[in-house]
Amino acid sequence: MWVLIANNINDSMPADIETLKTDLAADGWNVYSEIINETALVSDVKAFIESKRNTIGCDAVYLLGHLPVPYSGVYCQDDIYKYPPDGHNETDPNSHCGAWIADVYYGTTSGTWTDTDSTTLAKRPENDNLLGDGKFDNHRIPGEVGIAVGRVDFYNMPQFTKSEVELTRQYLNKAHDFKIAQTQVVKQGIVEDNFAGQAEGFSSAAIRDFTAIAGENGIVRGDLFQTTRTDDYLMAYVCGAGFYVSCNGVGYTDSFTVNNAAVFNHIFGSFFGDFDIKNNFMRASLATEKLGLTCIWSGRPKWVTHTLALGENYADATLRSQNNWLDYDGNYYQNGAHMALLGDPSLRHDMLYPPSNVKLAANGTNNAVDVSWTATTETDIAGYHVYRSHKPSGGFVLLNTVPVSISTFTDDSPYDGTNHYMVRAAKETATGSGSYMNLSLGVSEEINGLEGLKAGVTQATLSNVKVYPTLVENFVVIEKDNKSAYRYRIQNNIGSVLLTGSTSGNISQLDLSALPSGMYYLIVDSKTYKLIKH
Numbered sequence: 206m207w208v209l210i211a212n213n214i215n216d217s218m219p220a221d222i223e224t225l226k227t228d229l230a231a232d233g234w235n236v237y238s239e240i241i242n243e244t245a246l247v248s249d250v251k252a253f254i255e256s257k258r259n260t261i262g263c264d265a266v267y268l269l270g271h272l273p274v275p276y277s278g279v280y281c282q283d284d285i286y287k288y289p290p291d292g293h294n295e296t297d298p299n300s301h302c303g304a305w306i307a308d309v310y311y312g313t314t315s316g317t318w319t320d321t322d323s324t325t326l327a328k329r330p331e332n333d334n335l336l337g338d339g340k341f342d343n344h345r346i347p348g349e350v351g352i353a354v355g356r357v358d359f360y361n362m363p364q365f366t367k368s369e370v371e372l373t374r375q376y377l378n379k380a381h382d383f384k385i386a387q388t389q390v391v392k393q394g395i396v397e398d399n400f401a402g403q404a405e406g407f408s409s410a411a412i413r414d415f416t417a418i419a420g421e422n423g424i425v426r427g428d429l430f431q432t433t434r435t436d437d438y439l440m441a442y443v444c445g446a447g448f449y450v451s452c453n454g455v456g457y458t459d460s461f462t463v464n465n466a467a468v469f470n471h472i473f474g475s476f477f478g479d480f481d482i483k484n485n486f487m488r489a490s491l492a493t494e495k496l497g498l499t500c501i502w503s504g505r506p507k508w509v510t511h512t513l514a515l516g517e518n519y520a521d522a523t524l525r526s527q528n529n530w531l532d533y534d535g536n537y538y539q540n541g542a543h544m545a546l547l548g549d550p551s552l553r554h555d556m557l558y559p560p561s562n563v564k565l566a567a568n569g570t571n572n573a574v575d576v577s578w579t580a581t582t583e584t585d586i587a588g589y590h591v592y593r594s595h596k597p598s599g600g601f602v603l604l605n606t607v608p609v610s611i612s613t614f615t616d617d618s619p620y621d622g623t624n625h626y627m628v629r630a631a632k633e634t635a636t637g638s639g640s641y642m643n644l645s646l647g648v649s650e651e652i653n654g655l656e657g658l659k660a661g662v663t664q665a666t667l668s669n670v671k672v673y674p675t676l677v678e679n680f681v682v683i684e685k686d687n688k689s690a691y692r693y694r695i696q697n698n699i700g701s702v703l704l705t706g707s708t709s710g711n712i713s714q715l716d717l718s719a720l721p722s723g724m725y726y727l728i729v730d731s732k733t734y735k736l737i738k739h
Contacts, residue, residue, distance in 0.1 A: 206229055206234045206235070206236055206237070206263075206264070206265040206266070206267060206550070206551065207237050207238065207239065207254065207257055207263050207265070207266050207267070208222075208225065208226060208229070208236065208237070208238040208239075208267045208269060209238070209239055209241045209250070209253075209266060209267065209268050209269065209272060210222065210238060210239070210240050210241065210269045210270060211240075211241060211243050211269065211270025211271055211272055212240055212241075212242060212243060212270075213243070213270065213369075213370065214269055214270035214370065214373055215240050215270075217370045217373075217374075218370065218373065218374050218377070221374050221377045221378070222238070222269070222377075224377065224381055225269075225377055225380075225381070226238060226598065227597075228380075228381055228384050228551075228646060229267075229551055230597065230598050230599050230601075230647075230649075231559075231627065231629075231646040231647040231648065231649065232384070232551055232644075232646055232647070233599075233601070233644075233647075234265070234551060234599055235262065235598065235599030235600055235733060236598045236599050237257070237261060237598070239253065241253075241272050241273075243270070243271055243272065243273070245272075245273055246273065246339060247273045247274070247275040247310065247311075247339060248339065249273075250272065250273055250311060251275075251310060251311055254266060254311055254352065258314070258351075258352065259671075262732065262733070262734065263352055264351070264352060264353070264520070264675065264734070264735040265352060265353040265354070265355075265520045265550050265551070266311055266312065266352055266353070266354045266355070266550075267355055267357070267549060267550060267551070268308070268311075268354065268355065268356040268357065268358065269357050269373070270357075270358060270360075270369075270373065271358050271360035271361075271369070272356075272358070274306055274308070274481045275306070275307045275308060275310040275311065275340075275341070276304035276305065276306055276307055276331065276332070276334065276340040276341070277304055277305065277307035277310065277318065277340065277341035277342065277343045277344070277542045277543075278303065278304045278305050278307070278334070278341075278342070278343065278344045278542060278543070279303065279304065279322050279323065279324040279334050279342055279344075280294075280301070280302050280303060280304075280305065280324075280344070281294045281295045281300065281302035281303070281324065281326045282302065282322075282323075282324040282325070282326055283322075283344065285344070286344045289301045289302060289305065290305070290478070290505045290537070290538045290541060290543055291447075291474075291475040291476060291478070291505070292475070293475055293476075295326045299328070299448070299476075300326065300328055301328075301332070301475065301476060301479075302324060302326035302327050302328070302332065303324050303326060303327030303328075303329075303332030303333055303334050304324075304327070304331075304332050304333070304334040304340045304341070305332070305478055305479070305542070305543040306478060306479060306480060306481060306543060306545060307341065307343075307542040307543060307545075308354050308356055308545040308546075309346055309350055309354065309527055309542055309544055309545065310341065310542070311352065311354045312350045312351065312352035312353060312354040312523075312524075312527070313346060313347065313348050313349065313350055313351070313352075314348065314349055314350070314351035314352060314675070315347075315348030315349045315351075316346070316347025316348020316349070317347055317348075318341040318342075318343055318347060319341060319342045319343065320336070320337055320338070320339065320340065320341055320342060321336065321342060322334070322336070322342040323335045323336045329479070329482075331479065331481065331482070332479070341542075343542050344541065344542055345540050345541060345542065346527060346528075346540050346541070346542050346544075349528060349674065349675075349676065350523075350524055350527040350528050351524075351674070351675045351676070353519075353520035353521070353523040353524050353546070353550045354523070354545070354546065354550070355499075355519065355520070355523070355546040355547070355548050355549055355550035356480075356545065356546070356547055356548075357373065357376055357491070357547070357548060357549065358480075358481075358488065358547075359372035359373055359376070359488065359491075359492060360481075361481075361482075361483045361484070362483075362484055362485075362488060362489065362492060363483070363484065364450075364458050364459050364462060364484045364489070365461075365462055365489075365492050366462075367492075372492050375492075375494065376491060376492075376497075376498075379495065379496070379497070379498060380498055380549050380552065383468065383498060383552070383556060384552075384556055384646055385556065385558065385559055385645075385646055386556045386557055386558045386559075386583075386645070388437070388468070388495075388496075389437075390436075390437040390438055390439045390467075390468055390496070391436050391437060391438050391439065392418075392419050392423070392439050392554075393415075393419050393422075393423050393424065393425050393438055393439065393440070394411065394412075394415030394418070394419060394423055394424055394425065394438065394439065394440035394441060394442065394467070395425050395426075395427060395429055395432050395433070395438050395440070395441040395442070395443075395467060396408055396411065396412060396415070396424055396425070396426050396441075396442050396443075397426070397427065397428055397429045397441070397442070397443040397444075397445075397454070397455060398426075398442070398443075398444055399443075399444055399445030399446070399452075399453055399454035399455065400444050400445065400446075400473075405504070405505075405536055405537070406536075407444050407473050407503075407504035407505075407507070407536070408442050408444060408473075408504075409507070409534075410503065410507030410508065410509070410510075410534065410535075410536075411440075411442035411471050411503060411507075411508075411510075412424060412442070413511070414509075414510045414511045414513070414514075415440055415442070416637055417511040417514045417636070417637050417638045418439075418440070418510075418511070418513055418514040418554060418636055418637055418638070419439070419440070419636070419637050420636070420637035421637070423637055425438070428455075429441055429443050429455055429456075429464075429466060429467075430455075430456060430460060430464040430466075433464060433465050433466065433467065433496075434464070437465065437467075437468075437495065437496060438467040438468070439467060439468050439469060439554060440467050440468070440469050440470075440471075441466050441467035441469075441470050441471065442470075442471040442472075442473075442503070443455045443466075443470075443471070443472055443473075444472070444473035444474055444504060445474050446474060446475065447473075447474025447475040447476055447477050447486065448474075448475065448476050449476045449477070449479060449482045449483075449484075449485060449486065450482075450484045450485070450486050450489075451486060452472065452474045452477075452486060453474070457486075458484045458485070458486050458489040460489075461489040461490055461492060461493050461497075462492075464493070465493045465494070465495050465496040465497065466490045466493060466496060466497050467496060467497075468496045468497070468498050468499075469498060469499045469519075469552075469554070470490045470497065470499065470500045470501075471500075471501055471502075471503040471508065472486065472487050472490060472500055472501075472502060472503075473502060473503055473504035473505075474486075477502055478502050478543050478545075480545070480547060487500045487502065487547060488500070488547060491547060491548060498548050498549060498552055499519055499546065499547060499548030499549070499552060500547040500548060501526075501544075501545075501546060501547070502543075502544075502545070504536065505536055505537050505538045505541075506526070506529070506535035506536050506537065506538050506539040506540075506541060506544070507534065507535050507536045508522065508526040508544075509522065509525045509526045509529055509533045509535070510522045510526070511638070512525065512723075513553065513554050514554075514636045514637060514638040514639075515636065515638055515639065515641045515723075516553060516555065516634070516641045516642075516643055517553065517723075517724060518550065518551055518552060518553040519546060519548065519549070519550050519551070519552050519553070520550040520551065521724060521737060523544075523546045523550060524676065524737060525737070526544060527540065527544050528540070528676055532739070555634045555636070555643050556645070556646070557581065557583045557586075557630050557632055557634075557643060557644070557645035558581045558582045558583040558630070558645065559581060559629070559630060559645040559646045559647065559648050560578045560579060560580060560581045560589065560612070560628050560629075560630055560645070560648055561578065561579045561581075561648055562578055562579040562648075563576065563577070563578045563626060563627075563628055563648050563649060563650040564576075564577045564578070564650065565624075565626055565650050565651075565652040567652060567654070567655060570656070571654060571655050571656045572617075572619070572655065572656050572657055573615060573616065573617045573619070574615070574616045574619050574624065574626070574652060574655065575613065575614075575615050576591055576613065576614045576615070576616060576626050576628065577612055577613045577614075578612050578628045578648065579612065580612050581630040581645065583630055583632060583645070585632065586608075586630050586631060586632045587608045587631045587632055587633055587642065588607075588608025588609050588610045588630075588631055589608055589609050589610075589612070589614075589628050589629065589630055589631065590603055590604075590605060590608055590628070590629045590631055590644065591603075591604045591605055591609070591614045591616070591626065591627070591628055592604060592626065592627040592628075592629070592647065593616060593619065593620065593624055593625070593626055593627075594624075594625045594627070595620045595622070595623065595624065595625070596625065597625050597649065597651065600733070601625075601627050601647070603696070603701075604616055606701050606702065608631045614628075618657060618658055619652075619655045619657040619658070620655065620657050620658050621655060621656060621657050621658060622653065622654070622655060623651060623652070623653045623655075624651065624652050624655055624657075625649055625650070625651045626649060626650055626651075626652070627647035627648065627649040628647060628648055628649075629644045629645050629646065629647040629648075630644070630645040631643070631644055631645075632645075669685060669686040669687075670683065670684070670685045670691070670729055670732065671683075671684045671685070672684075672727060672729070672734040672736075675734070675735065675736055675737060676736075676737050676739065677717055677736050677737065677738045677739065678738075678739055679716065679717060679718040680714050680715065680716055680717065680718075681714075681715050681717060681727065681736060682712060682713070682714050682715075683708050683712070683713045683714075683715065683727075683729060684711065684712050685708070685711055685712075686711070687711070690707045690708055690709060691707065691708045691729050692705070692706075692707050692729075693705070693706055693707065693708065693715075693727060693728060693729045694706075694727075694728050695715070695717070695720075695725055695726070695727055695728075695736075696725065696726045696728065697723070697724075697725055697726075703720065703725070704717075704720075708729075715727075717736075717738055720738055721738075722738050722739055723737075723738060724736070724737055724738075725737075725738060
């Protein structure tokens with residue numbers, strides 16, 4: 206994952222950003238970061254992301270701060286899209302014609318974004334779309350989305366007493382507390398449907414997915430803010446006639462200054478999708494003091510979030526939803542360029558208390574390491590997984606496919622030089638869809654001066670390796686610019702090795718048809734690629 210950070214945010218909270226990167230690595234991500242100037246063009250940010258994907262790798266992007274906002278579409282003046290997704294065309298005094306926000310632009314890995322059309326019907330300058338102005342024409346996402354993009358941006362939210370920097374710091378602290386299970390909530394979803402009776406059933410997807418996640422009793426119907434005054438909830442879906450800073454039947458932006466929503470929020474109503482506007486209603490749900498970690502505009506189309514029930518993250522839900530074209534029930538405007546995730550894309554629903562106090566001791570010849578740790582306070586765990594890397598920011602390799610039940614482990618084949626060890630608690634977690642082996646964040650420590658294996662091959666030998674597609678039906682391709690044989694393996698999300706082999710020739714095709722749907726990792730020597738299998 207690449208964390209792209211606005212200058213002012215990077216300068217104001219280095220310790221908080223370091224904690225964020227540590228947490229991401231502790232959840233299995235390879236983490237890289239870059240400071241981005243707020244005045245950069247969206248095309249510059251896109252070019253940076255593409256260059257990193259083609260060299261180091263990039264399967265998710267976390268936009269932290271007020272980074273450039275892409276726009277796309279000429280709604281109302283297009284022959285096919287005569288109405289924008291919220292239905293307010295040029296005959297409406299508050300029409301929503303023109304271009305809509307399109308953060309998904311940063312995540313597409315194929316297709317062409319064009320800038321050859323224009324409209325004169327927009328009411329806001331931001332929605333204006335002129336020839337060659339850097340705003341795109343596309344209404345549907347062109348090609349495939351292979352990079353999940355999430356945005357955390359509190360610019361221009363004066364309704365809150367905290368500044369942009371303070372709201373960002375507050376968000377990072379909330380997310381950290383949730384990831385280490387310090388934030389405990391009722392595992393149910395609140396549904397407040399102020400469009401009840403509409404034939405499109407805007408809330409239906411959330412109701413289905415909340416049930417998949419939390420079980421048959423997982424739905425609470427009621428007023429969002431009234432319900433959350435007494436308990437904290439995992440999920441919420443609210444919808445109603447909206448404007449930029451209000452939702453009929455729910456409240457206003459300033460309602461979030463004294464109330465929490467849920468941890469993960471689906472909010473649907475007119476005009477909310479322009480989330481860069483002053484005091485935007487959707488961004489306000491992330492600015493609350495305690496909860497509010499993600500927000501999506503779900504209804505046209507309906508988002509696909511059921512995989513969260515079995516341990517997937519919001520990066521997966523984002524990719525599935527944005528790439529959905531007649532695969533799942535999605536209502537109108539499926540595969541729309543206006544679909545965006547607000548929040549940290551690494552977040553998942555079920556977090557465990559991690560272990561602590563990892564200690565490392567080398568043997569007398571420095572070619573083996575004893576790893577010990579303090580047990581988690583989590584009950585009924587299956588044990589612990591131990592990982593090793595030659596760097597602190599990711600690249601961890603699982604050392605034991607079967608969880609160890611005690612708080613010690615010996616690694617007799619460390620890397621040469623510096624080694625980083627990470628320990629994660631494992632627990633079978635039950636949801637409305639069944640159960641899965643869940644992992645806590647890892648806690649890690651480093652040790653130096655070891656005499657062991659060389660830490661993988663150099664990046665130079667792998668710089669021209671390509672793996673595609675990342676959304677897999679049956680086959681995945683490894684393409685390289687030479688005929689050298691590279692070892693590969695396929696692992697699931699708890700590190701179990703399911704398939705191994707070696708490449709031959711310039712192109713190798715791997716058959717994954719026997720694997721069930723889910724998230725997998727393809728490791729080609731020391732480089733890891735994340736795959737989502739339908």
